[in-house]
Amino acid sequence: MAPSATCARCGDHDETFLHCVRDCRFSSNIWHKIGFIGTDFFTVQNAYDWIKNSTSDNRTTLFLVGLWWVWNRNLMYLNNETWSMTRLCNNIHSSTDVIRSSFQRDGSAAPLDRLIKWNCNNHQGSILNVDGSCLGSPTHAGFGGLLRNNAGFYLSGFSGFIPNSTDILLAELTTIYHGLSKAIEMGVDDLICYYDSLLSINLIFVNTTRFHIYVVLIQDIKDMLDNRNYFLQHTLREGNQCADYLAKLGASSYVEIITHSSPPVDLLPLLRIDASGIFFTRP
Numbered sequence: 001m002a003p004s005a006t007c008a009r010c011g012d013h014d015e016t017f018l019h020c021v022r023d024c025r026f027s028s029n030i031w032h033k034i035g036f037i038g039t040d041f042f043t044v045q046n047a048y049d050w051i052k053n054s055t056s057d058n059r060t061t062l063f064l065v066g067l068w069w070v071w072n073r074n075l076m077y078l079n080n081e082t083w084s085m086t087r088l089c090n091n092i093h094s095s096t097d098v099i100r101s102s103f104q105r106d107g108s109a110a111p112l113d114r115l116i117k118w119n120c121n122n123h124q125g126s127i128l129n130v131d132g133s134c135l136g137s138p139t140h141a142g143f144g145g146l147l148r149n150n151a152g153f154y155l156s157g158f159s160g161f162i163p164n165s166t167d168i169l170l171a172e173l174t175t176i177y178h179g180l181s182k183a184i185e186m187g188v189d190d191l192i193c194y195y196d197s198l199l200s201i202n203l204i205f206v207n208t209t210r211f212h213i214y215v216v217l218i219q220d221i222k223d224m225l226d227n228r229n230y231f232l233q234h235t236l237r238e239g240n241q242c243a244d245y246l247a248k249l250g251a252s253s254y255v256e257i258i259t260h261s262s263p264p265v266d267l268l269p270l271l272r273i274d275a276s277g278i279f280f281t282r283p
């Protein structure tokens, strides 16, 4: 029970259901951004009809996930949490992909190639790709990564090796750590970090790491992600080839960490492939 019927976010209209989840400019911006732009979508005045009309085509999942996040964002507003539009839309798209793929029937239809490209979700902020690598004999653990804008323009990169370690997990956590530090140092506001190790993603997001040997490093990474529009996303290795190159460069060097303010020559063709948006297929 609120003391006033007026919308607490815009202060312009009564806070009806449709105002909250669709018409308030905070909500309508999200709908526009994920592609619901038809006038019909915004003119239906009956909530039942609106939901029914919007769940009758192939965008049903996107609509329902959008609705969930739009509502969730109301709650976030009340808790003073601020997520950027980019981060919200990224969450909407990735939840939609997960739900769609969970309901895809296996076997009966010809398997679709999975298309992998460097900037998986057409993220609008800066992109960080990182990777770890173990090479040679005796084995040398190295890491590397690079920051680009969303058009693929190279901003900065780094590579290095870890003395006295042959542990790929340490290499992977170290590269995430250095990549995020570099983004913070460069004043990046919106960031998605792609990497291809599911093991490290689990260690960072699952809360059972108190006794893990790398607990300090994992906590440092969590601290850097907190309260920033930074997030980590798994990518398949085909989408991560530039970072893979830098990680191998790091593993074959004897430098603990080096910043590449301009790209090494051998990285240029890989950067060009990513920037041109070429897809790799994976059956």
Ligand SMILES: [Zn+2]
Residues within 6 Å of the ligand: 007, 008, 009, 010, 011, 012, 013, 019, 023, 024, 025
């Ligand atoms: Zn409003």
